[in-house]
Amino acid sequence: MSETSVAIGRRPGAPTRYGVTRDDLGELLASEGQPRYRADQVWRGLYEQLVGPAAITNLPAALRTRLEALLPLALEPVTESVADDGETVKFLSRVAGGYEVETVLMLYPDRATVCVSSQAGCAMGCGFCATGQAGFDRHLTTGEIVEQAVTAAARAKAAGRRLSNVVFMGMGEPLANETAMWPAVERLHGDLGLSARHLTVSTVGIVPGIRRLTERPLPVTLAVSLHAANDGLRDELVPINRRYPIDALLDACQGYLAAHGRRMSFEWAMIDGVNDRPSDAVELASLCRRLRPAAHVNLIPLNPTPGWPTTGSPLARVRDFRDHLESLGVQATVRRNRGTDIDAACGQLAARHREGQLAARHREGQLAARHREGQLAARHREDGSRDQQPAART
Structure with a gap:
């Protein structure tokens, strides 16, 4: 294949939907036991109908499902x-x-x-x-x-x-x-x-x-x-x-x-x-x-x-x-x-999105810090309470 995806959550080396050439697509479909004309149908669906494999209705349902898995989007x-x-x-x-x-x-x-x-x-x-x-x-x-x-x-x-x-x-x-x-x-x-x-x-x-x-x-x-x-x-x-x-x-x-x-x-x-x-x-x-x-x-x-x-x-x-x-x-x-x-x-x-993510992380960090401070304060109060209790009688 001429182009592959290593996107998060996708298998490295997998072809992407718009990364394959027409020849690549023909080879992929041939490896799946499909007739040659299927490549033209899929290509027209992608570039003329502007739809994904699941919506190319002149393909068998099983092939549509298979192509959705074989040709994931890159974005x-x-x-x-x-x-x-x-x-x-x-x-x-x-x-x-x-x-x-x-x-x-x-x-x-x-x-x-x-x-x-x-x-x-x-x-x-x-x-x-x-x-x-x-x-x-x-x-x-x-x-x-x-x-x-x-x-x-x-x-x-x-x-x-x-x-x-x-x-x-x-x-x-x-x-x-x-x-x-x-x-x-x-x-x-x-x-x-x-x-x-x-x-x-x-x-x-x-x-x-x-x-x-x-x-x-x-x-x-x-x-x-x-x-x-x-x-x-x-x-x-x-x-x-x-x-x-x-x-x-x-x-x-x-x-x-x-x-x-x-x-x-x-x-x-x-x-x-x-x-x-x-x-x-x-x-x-x-x-x-x-x-x-x-x-x-x-x-x-x-x-x-x-x-x-x-x-x-x-x-x-x-x-x-x-x-x-x-x-x-x-x-x-x-x-x-x-x-x-x-x-x-x-x-x-x-x-702006990066700024929002950083701000969210900052807020999360502040919340975690306050939580840790609260836990430490609680432990400090517990320790102080134990220190003030009378000694056990013998």
Whole structure:
């Protein structure tokens, strides 16, 4: 099998439901004495009907039960938050090793988008990002990535919508986990039926990864989390810039655009007093115009993040920044913050859940300490009472 699960409570070496390839599934079913056409039935159930084996009704009941055991899910639901009148759903799931990852489904009038994670945690160290503050735990597997998208697609289907876009903008750096990320892209394209232009891979600027992406056959949309337009500020905000400075990053981006003929975007988190000045807009516009075609800019009001001393730019300043860019010939969009009240920014729900767990453990520890203190006090009173009793008569 191409991918296995070592999740808590699951047998090490067992295949996962969305970790197996179609060939893997055929071999598994053949080993169970099933005819070859069963693989097509199961695959259509998983990727077209968006259901588990138990709900694939054209399979024999015994086989459904057997496949539920043979092909467990890799993501264990932890909690789920809903906002924006049900249009934003954030899933927090636990993966092998006990690590938690986030997935966000966003329903818009014209599209349904899921933001998936590619790693548990992140090693890039961007201080204004909740995931970056938490540090790196491990890479996600292809099956864990695909399962996030399928889970969101099933939820969208239940709301009468079809999943139309997948963005790799959740926890982690996708190009640092390319060996698992790219097969997931191919699965989403070939089996979930999403157009390559509706698959977006975001990166903080891993230049070798962008060059490898350039050689890939699918022209996915490239998004670069830029956040600063000069090396001095970007070194501070995005530490990987010290290894791959802006000039090298732009060269790699231009190579990607030349190979695939697609416009890319720069992601720009608006941080109050840090990168939202008129001079920042002028520098950013200059970088955008160096690319052909010029990059589009997505302006993202920074969600408040515990541990980062600054806040997001006021909305009026965000709009002024956008207008300034457009006056300089650069297309820019202000991204609407979704699910702020449910910690929808990358890493926030996981961080809040960890804080809740630590607080609960602290409360449990306090309760246990009080209990121990009570026991000691009771023993002390008992000892004192015995000391005060008259001596036994002889």
